[in-house]
Amino acid sequence: MGRSPSFEKGLKKGPWTSEEDRKLVAYIEEHGHGSWRALPVKAGLQRCGKSCRLRWINYLRPDIKRGKFSLQEEQTIIQLHALLGNRWSAIATHLPKRTDNEIKNYWNTHLKKRLTKMGIDPITHKSRTPVSTNLSHMTQWENARLEAEARLVRRSKVVSNFYQQIHHGLTPIINKSSFSQQQQPSCLDVLKVWQGISLCKFSNVGEFKTTPNYQIVSHVNNEKVEPTTLNAPESPNDKGTQNKVEGCDLGYDQDNYLMEAFTNNLVNDANGQGYHDDFEDDNNYWSNILDKLGNNSSISSIF
DNA sequence: AAGAACATCAACCGCTCCAAA
DNA sequence: CTTTGGAGCGGTTGATGTTCT
Known part of the structure; x- marks a missing residue:
């Protein structure tokens, strides 16, 4: 790497003057x-060009919104950061007119500070206090949901590509290097699906079919699927899930279970061992998931 | 009032990715 | 296939502003 070009050429660094801004915008x-x-010389x-690009993108572009972040924007950032x-x-692609910087x-x-104050680890988004004693059901659910989302999104790239290959009649090759940014699903859409499920459950609408978001989920396997049946514990070895159901109160725990069930179907290890990170070596992993969902399942519509 | 401590954010740096040669 | 160079990303810095003692 060595020294930056700006050092070698004696180019200006530091804060931009209004005159420099004017020249850049005009050009x-x-x-x-x-x-x-090539821009700096012409303008x-x-x-250095890099400095010009940064100044334009982060400050001078006309379509930039500056000032205080709204509550909605804050929530979006936190949720997307969890994912x-x-x-x-x-994250910035989901916040119009805000820059990544x-x-x-x-x-x-x-x-970050606010989450820390609330007892939430800003890196993992997990609560630092024991779940069963100090948190409300709602918080427990939210924490579990965020964890599930994080797991889900770690897999989403793979699922997306895998499904594309299935769609084109190809044998899926799970290979990390074959994914590009463009193939990634919208993470906000994942959130919307989750929120749709949770909202209709919490608002007690009974059958999920009344909400548009559930419509997305219900397309799995081309037929209506009761979410709670998506991943019922299959063996006594599946203690994690079973314990969760038995060890919790009714109500929110069903929602926890519903959410887990849904996530597990998409991202859990095919052997019930929990997800694993060297997934690109395991084609069976995705074959099993697709078997569960059926080849006509609309994974791509979920993502 | 002064200066120390803390907060904010624009800007820089080093790195990776990717397309073109 | 390898090399090269531009673009973009995320971590970090440091100047400036604000609050605290």
Whole structure:
């Protein structure tokens, strides 16, 4: 790597002046940015292209919203961070007019601290206190949901690609390197599905079929599927799930179970061992999942 | 009032990814 | 297949502003 070009060429660093801003905006408005590397000379700026790009993207672009984050935006950031981790650019795609840099700063200076104060680990999004003693049912459910979402999204790239291959009559090859950013599903859509399930359960609407989000889930296997039957414990070895059901109160625990069941069907290890990380070596893993869901299942519609 | 401590955020740096040669 | 260079990403820094003592 060595020293940066700006050091070698004696280019200006540090805060931008209004005159520099004016030159950059004027040039881009007239010519577009084109090659960032070539831009500074053409625009008459003593800056490196990288610095120009950053200034434009994070500050000067006309479609940027600045100022305080709304509650809705905060919630979205927290939820997406639980799903995606520090992938700020991916998070930013779900927050119109906000930049990844701004979101990253806001997370580091506000949200991270707030979660920590609330006793939630900002990295894992798990509660630091024992679930059964100190948290409300609602919080327990939310924590469990976030964990499940995180698991789900770790698999979503694979499921998405796998399903595409099935769709085109190809033998699925699970290979991490074959995925591109464009193939990734919208994580916010995953959230919407979850929220749809949870909301209709909590609002006591009885049959899920009344909500659009459940329609998405109900397409699994091309027929209506009762969510609670998605992944009933299959063996006495499946103690984790069974204990959860037996050890909890009725009501929210059914929801926990529903959620677990749904997630497990998509992301759990085929042997009931929990998910595993070297999934690209295990084609059977995805074959089993697809067997459970049926080849006509609309995984892609869920993601 | 002063300066120390803390908070904020624009900007930089090093790295990876990917397309083109 | 390998090399090269541009673009973009995430972590970090440091200047500036604000609050605390």
